[in-house]
Amino acid sequence: MAKRKAAVSVRECVACGCCMKVCPRNAITVPNGLHATINRELCVGCGKCVKECPASIISLEVADS
Amino acid sequence: MNEKKKWYDYLWAVSLTYLILGFFNILFAWLGLLCFFIPLLIAIVKGNKAYCNKYCGRGQLFSLIGGRFGLSRKKDMPKWMKSNYFRYGFLAFFFIMFFLMLWNTWLVFSGAKNLGAVVTLLWTFRLPWHWTYHGTLFSDGVAQFAFGFYSVMLTSTVLGFFTMILFKPRSWCVYCPMGTMTQLICKAKAPKEG
Ligand code: SF4
Ligand code: SF4
Numbered sequence: 001m002a003k004r005k006a007a008v009s010v011r012e013c014v015a016c017g018c019c020m021k022v023c024p025r026n027a028i029t030v031p032n033g034l035h036a037t038i039n040r041e042l043c044v045g046c047g048k049c050v051k052e053c054p055a056s057i058i059s060l061e062v063a064d065s
Numbered sequence: 066m067n068e069k070k071k072w073y074d075y076l077w078a079v080s081l082t083y084l085i086l087g088f089f090n091i092l093f094a095w096l097g098l099l100c101f102f103i104p105l106l107i108a109i110v111k112g113n114k115a116y117c118n119k120y121c122g123r124g125q126l127f128s129l130i131g132g133r134f135g136l137s138r139k140k141d142m143p144k145w146m147k148s149n150y151f152r153y154g155f156l157a158f159f160f161i162m163f164f165l166m167l168w169n170t171w172l173v174f175s176g177a178k179n180l181g182a183v184v185t186l187l188w189t190f191r192l193p194w195h196w197t198y199h200g201t202l203f204s205d206g207v208a209q210f211a212f213g214f215y216s217v218m219l220t221s222t223v224l225g226f227f228t229m230i231l232f233k234p235r236s237w238c239v240y241c242p243m244g245t246m247t248q249l250i251c252k253a254k255a256p257k258e259g
Contacts, residue, residue, distance in 0.1 A: 012147060015248050016238035017118030018128070033114035033251030052132075054233040056141040 002062045004045035009057040010035045019049035019058060073120050077129055080122030084222060087215045091182075091197040091208060094215035101243065108247035112254040117244050124235050127225055131234025142232040142239060152245045159242040162188055166213035174206030181209065185216040186223065 006027075008019075013035035020028040020036065027042035028049060038049075040063065050058045086093035100123075104116035117124065131137030145151055172178035182195035194212065201207050225237030238244055 014147075014152070014239050014244060015114045015117065015251070016124070016235065016241075016244060017114065018124070018235045018238060020118060021128075030114055030118050032112055032255040033108060033248060034255055051139070052233070052235075054142065054235045054237075055147045055239050056233070057147075 004060040005040050005043045005063045006038050006049050006058050007061045008036045008038060012055055012057045014055055018052050018054055022048045022052045024048065076120055076122035077125035080126050089197060091211045091215060094211040097214055097218050104243050104247050108250040112251055114247050114251060116247065117238065124238055127229045127237060128234045131229040137229050137234045138231060140232050142236050147239055152240050155240050156242045156245045170206050170210040170213055173209035174204050180205040182212060184212060184219060187220050
């Protein structure tokens with residue numbers, strides 16, 4: 001099965017950090033208050049952030065590598 | 066999440082206490098200025114949204130009630146509500162209403178108007194709130210600001226509560242004027258992305 005990783009639609013992100021709070025792997029940061037950034041090395045594709053994001057702009061994408 | 070809870074994970078209790086105090090003595094409303102100045106200062110000085118990301122007690126309250134206690138449909142917000150038009154429009158509206166509130170405070174300070182001991186909900190409904198005011202040593206303007214400011218805080222909590230129920234628990238964060246403002250400040254400050 002292909003691995004899936006969270007991906008943020010950066011342009012729509014309000015940088016609230018709700019996703020960051022629920023990530024069990026601490027894979028998310030909001031550098032410089034601009035938008036959420038996901039560390040793909042750490043992300044295990046659990047989808048918790050996808051459910052939490054109030055703007056619903058995170059999706060799980062099949063990692064190409 | 067996998068770490069232990071930090072002290073700031075309990076700030077929801079401070080937000081809740083703030084709302085409750087306003088039912089007893091309106092002058093506590095002044096403390097709400099902290100929720101204005103702290104996020105702005107963090108954004109201006111440190112150039113990040115640590116306030117939203119970590120400390121915001123209101124956000125925590127919504128995720129507690131909507132998330133943990135399940136008082137939320139957990140549906141997606143409508144597209145227009147997440148659009149920048151709406152977010153910036155709401156920020157502008159909020160600013161205008163805030164300045165009208167300040168103007169009203171000034172009128173009471175200067176004696177041109179009498180104190181109105183009411184809390185105005187959703188900028189429309191004037192609720193009697195006089196039992197929370199027992200006079201001050203200072204001008205009635207001090208109390209007028211408190212009533213006005215508490216109106217702002219209560220109104221935004223009620224709006225956030227509705228969108229919590231209808232959409233995701235922390236839907237308020239998407240259109241919160243403070244959040245929008247701090248993100249704008251961060252955008253202005255940040256080094257350009259490549
Ligand atoms: S999918 Fe899970 S592990 Fe990956 S960023 Fe989201 S919450 Fe973290
Ligand atoms: S929860 Fe959604 S809107 Fe908020 S920072 Fe994360 S990706 Fe951005």
